[in-house]
Amino acid sequence: MPRYEEGAHRLRRVLPFEATPKEVPLLRLEVKRNLEQWGALSVLDEAGLVATELATNVIKHVGEGTPATLVLEPRGGRLRVEVHDGSSAVPTLSAVCGEAECGRGLHLLASLSEEWGTVVTAAGKVVWCEISLTAVGQCARVQRAAAVLDEYCKLIGSDSMVAPERALLETLVPEVIADLLHWLAAQGGDPDEALGLALARYESAAAEAA
Structure with missing residues (x-):
């Protein structure tokens, strides 16, 4: 009980x-x-x-x-x-x-x-x-990001990935972002503009949660 x-x-x-x-x-x-x-x-x-x-x-x-x-x-x-x-x-x-x-x-x-x-x-x-306890929920964004990391791990599946958990995430996230920028450039997009927009949206959401 x-x-x-x-x-x-x-x-x-x-x-x-x-x-x-x-x-x-x-x-x-x-x-x-x-x-x-x-x-x-x-x-x-x-x-x-x-x-x-x-x-x-x-x-x-x-x-x-x-x-x-x-x-x-x-x-x-x-x-x-x-x-x-x-x-x-x-x-x-x-x-x-x-x-x-x-x-x-x-x-x-x-x-x-x-x-x-x-x-x-x-x-x-x-x-x-x-x-x-001071953070406002960002569950939808976090769940989508976790799903992306899940699929990314399946694609790269490396036996050498034995870093501590937080270090592993900090390594994976920049790799995912870099791959997305390569994809965007291949489609004729502007990676710098995309990074700027992404950072602006992140900062806006973080400010609302503060």
Whole structure:
């Protein structure tokens, strides 16, 4: 059963669940309800999406029906989201990149989070991330970008891609942008103009989210 843990400096929600497809939307609904109670409206979409992806990863990589637990905890200006399961296998972006499924969930997790990681425990592991509570949702853009990175990984599928997760993303994104600019130039477009427009749109969206 869901439960709260409250203290002088702490509010924490613990949500045990069974890792099955039918449980995932219910878990996302619980996340939404809880954040509404806390007044964390700006991260409803992000937190719901992160919870969905983490629960789905348990189903895919640990096993359907696995007992797991979702934990939500505000920490300063961030919301920490954790999923605990009984497997000690640690997920990585580089380990799955190039396979049939390129870790789209992990790309989303890295894109939506300020930080994320995995901790191996005596009972299994915890996959966690922290989302800024001051950021306004950019879910649609993030999901589209993650899908692009997913397909790009499948195309380049290199065994040499063993960089740490954030470094891997920082390497991939410029490569994707450079390839798009090459494509645009081949079609007779202006790469400089496209870059300027893209930066202007990014800065405008970032200013609205500030």
